[in-house]
Amino acid sequence: MTISPTSQKSARRSIWRDPRKLVDSVARSSPARLALVVFALVALTFTLLLSLPLSAADGQATPLHDSLFTAFSAVTVTGLVTVNTAEHWSFFGQVVILLGIQVGGLGIVTMASLLARAVTRQLGVRSKLLAQQGISTGKLGEVGSLLRTVVLTTLAVELALAVLLVPSFIVADKSWTAGLWHGIFYAVSSFNNAGFVSHPDGLNGFADNLWILVPIMVGVFIGSLGFPVFMVLMATKFEFRKWTVHTKLTLLVTTILLIAGAVIWAIFEWSNSSTIGDMDVGEKVFHAVFASTMMRSGGFSIVDPSASSPVTLLATDALMFAGGGSASTAGGIKVTTIAVLFLAILAEVRGDSDVRTFGRTITEGALRVAISVLFLAATLILVATGLLMAVSREPLDRILFEVISAFATCGLSVGLSEELPPFGKYVLSALMFAGRIGPISLAAALSIRQRRQLYRFPNESPIIG
DSSP: OOOOHHHHHHHHHHHHHOHHHHHHHHHHHOHHHHHHHHHHHHHHHHHHHHHSGGGBTTSSOOOHHHHHHHHHHHHTTOOOOSSOHHHHBOHHHHHHHHHHHHHHHHOHHHHHHHHHHHHHSSOOHHHHHHHHHHHTOSOGGGHHHHHHHHHHHHHHHHHHHHHHHHHHHHHHHTOHHHHHHHHHHHHHHHHTTOOOOSSTTTTGGGTTOHHHHHHHHHHHHHHTTOHHHHHHHHHHTTOGGGSOHHHHHHHHHHHHHHHHHHHHHHHHHTTOTTTTTTSOHHHHHHHHHHHHHIIIIIOOOSSOGGGSOHHHHHHHHHHHHHOOOTTSSOOSSOHHHHHHHHHHHHHHHHTOSSEEETTEEEOHHHHHHHHHHHHHHHHHHHHHHHHHHHHOOSOHHHHHHHHHHHHTTOOOOOSOGGGSOHHHHHHHHHHHHHHHHOHHHHHHHHOSSOOOOOOOOOOOOOOOO
């Protein structure tokens, strides 16, 4: 049975006239594309809110390039800023930023799925497809349980952090209202790896206050692991043999990068008087661990990154690029991507035909995705760096640092974001958006059609290397 061209055209017209049918059609054919559109619309909504005179402390409308940059930075949980958050924005503006961080951390498609479930009392196929795109689960059957895990874990951890931080800020700020606000703000910002600060000088004024710095550091670390890891840990009650390969790789590589980052940062900053050179040994070690935790996505700093040595900046570039766990509030290409690529190289060196780890074989599809993520991420960074070099006379190391921080949604800055012309700020905004969506999801969303091959060509290997 064939369908006439007239019937096909009539069906297409019907879809475009009925928004619900259009959304259903896009959700089924390309969830990534619908997720990208929803994400962009939400980010633009927060841009509009921050452009209102009410959002600025001086009552004047904020220029579009600054309000858009801040909105995209909040929704992508990055933390880069072009204006001082505490001084430029009013209390209303800061609340908008905090809401943007919370929405972005939970995941915009996750929020959309939860709203759909609240209205319809059930999670339909369309909502499951959207949520699957946002929380990176391979099975539609896992969506409901993972959504509950996302929400409950987020609220529980943020509440626990707020309980720890509020009393400390009340004492430090000598004000109940200020302490309550700052405690909640930093609890949300830290768990979501956002890096936004609500004090004019950031955390510099609390560099010796472990009651504030430790909870923030712990919140960033937990948030960087990813919701799939939380679900496995809660389901298996920390029995290692029951963990998935994803969970094992995430925790192993995260621990390795945390230790390696602290050691490298300490070695190259140990004698740097502009950072930690004049501190005692205990303070130096703590600063190294704090910096290593923040370099992969947290974005908070208690020393000026621009005062670091060139080698430290290069190491920070690498750690920001690596990022945190998949389906987490962290950015970067993700630690599992690093793990799969390393295992593939190791298998090639050993002469193994398969990529194996923890008694499992890594699928060829996973390896292809890892290679694609690496290549697309490097391409985005290269293009953005070139564009900023064309509009700025800053040295390459500063530009590259800011670009990688934007793509990895990290938030560490050498101060370049606020110095760039409007075009440069738009470039970094687009890069933050692409980094939060993810290179593969972005490519899938922008693809014209989804291809399914029904045949294969004969095999032949070109010469590599």
